[in-house]
Amino acid sequence: MVSVSDILRSPTVVTLETNQYLVEKVPFPAVSICSVNKLSRSAVNAFIEEIRDQFDPQITPELWLQKIKLLAGIFDSGSVDFKEAAEFQKNFLDKQKYNITELLKKLAPNCDDLILKCRWAGKMQECSELFVKSFTANGYCCTFNYFRPDSGNET
Template sequence: MKTIGEPIFSTEKFDVSTVWLRKRRRRNRSSNFKILLKYTRLYCEYSSLVGCRYLVESGRNWLERIVWIVIHATSLVFLIFIVLEVYKQYKTTPVLTVLETDHYPATLLHFPAVAICTINRISQQSAHEIANEVFNTNVSKLSLDEITGLFHEFGAMYDTDFNTNAERIKILQEMFTKAYGQFDVAQMMKRLTPKCSDILIKCKFSGRTRDCSKLFSFRKTQDGFCCTFNYAREQDDLPVQVSSIVLL
């Protein structure tokens, strides 16, 4: 039994630090909420959205504020619904670009020519193969690596800003002339360019999977040798026009 005047002690532990942390968290939450409320009010005051400033404008009664809140909430719900519907249509329906006009239907347009060209214009594997062929003919005293290094000069065939070395090009020309009997630049670039089978993995046309080698042809274009489809020109090389001058 407890006698009168006997001090009463609690057996529960009292952690002062826990109470202090709780009070600090409440103050932080209250401070963050006030900051959020402050910047939300500033946004509504200076926003160009219709009716947004009416939510915080002085002199407005609460009924009018509630009406504007309901209007904004309803608009947001409809906006989210429209965006979801558009996104669903985008995922299920492919995007089509049609050039059809009221004056000329797209059904009468000719299918355009398509050319797929690689960024890597010279295949390292093909360069090593040709370098081995030239090296095995013993037409040059250069090593295999030195012959392969000369192939960098072929970059001048594509890039006009390429720093070419006239002496190295002359060595290339003499070496290939001795090895193959002639130096055909077009045929050499055709051999060095990556083939269609190396760059095309899967082809679909008119909704069906097709053999890429039957759809695309490896032909010369203005960007070098590329994989072409529906290429109308009969010859890859344009005929050379020789003009004669008649002196009177």
């Protein structure tokens, strides 16, 4: 059985370099690193602290956590109860005028938590200079050289 400590002792290392084709020859290398967790627990907890005082004090942090987890249904509709998620959106998100896209970006895992070291063109680089949080087909991911034609933004 694999444990978290096993993973931390021997993290996954990925390289784009091969013997057959140098990455420098790739005309547009795009890389996306996505967490299987679409929401960051620490970001969700910080958001709960931020909004708690604005609403009924009877709502416990645990209940808020259950409700906010419903947002994961946007990426996997089978993972949540549809009616409950729609009710949460209508009664909370829409009433409070939350922009769902911005909220999901805020609650997504940070690239600094997913990527520990970066090397580009043979030199160590700050990962935050190479990767940005971008919306992809898999939710918000850490992307390098990623272009979405419909967004008009290259990152």
